[in-house]
Amino acid sequence: MRRDELLDAAEDILCDQGSAALTLNAVADRAGVSKGGLLYHFNSKEALIKGMVERLIEDFDQLMAGQPGGSYTERYLGATLAAVRSGRLRRWAVVTGASGNLFLLAPLREAMTRWHREGLSEEPDPVASQIVRLACEGLWDVASHDPELNSDADLRALEARLRGLLARPA
Missing domain, CATH: 1.10.10.60 (Homeodomain-like)
Structure with a gap:
């Protein structure tokens, strides 16, 4: 096994x-x-939960690294959509398992801080980038609870609109 x-x-x-x-x-x-x-x-159960937290962080970092060029936020959006489309929505399950234990949640909190702060000041429009990153969190959270909510066409439309927010001003 x-x-x-x-x-x-x-x-x-x-x-x-x-x-x-x-x-x-x-x-x-x-x-x-x-x-x-x-x-x-x-x-132990704690070691199992720690393993889930570590894997979630590693998987998302790999998704980020596999995204084509663009800004950090564009790669973050692409990685989020890849996670949602794959159906491997572990974040909710991992947080549920670790809830109540700040020690077990600490690595996930650190990763979330990194994912939401990294490169933000270098973005052409940091506020738009923050909006897109927060929208990604909402999309992932809702899809964790209702994976059938958004069709592929819905996800493409959301992606186009969010990427439009990131377009560099002329």
Whole structure:
């Protein structure tokens, strides 16, 4: 059993049943492994949640790095839309799992600070860039709860409008 499969099982439980249902036994059962197999990778529930937080940050950073040129905010928008379109909307599940534990949420808070501050002062219109970044957060949050809300055509229209906000003034 791979580490990612165990994290997937934990995220599925969080999405389907909420944080009260996240136990090591439940994750092992969902993943189809023994509790010992799970403990080999994650020796506690906190280590499991920490693994989910770390993976979420790493995945989004990779999405950012894979976006073509443009400003930081343009890449942030592209990465957000890629996350929404992929259906791998883990942020809500991870935050649910880590809620109530500031130590476990700290890396995600640090990443959010970085994602929302990085390059903002270098943007042609920092206020428009901040609006787009905040819209991305709203899009991701709503899509986490209702993945069927926006069709691909809706997402293309939202992307066009948000990119229009980032267009350099003539």
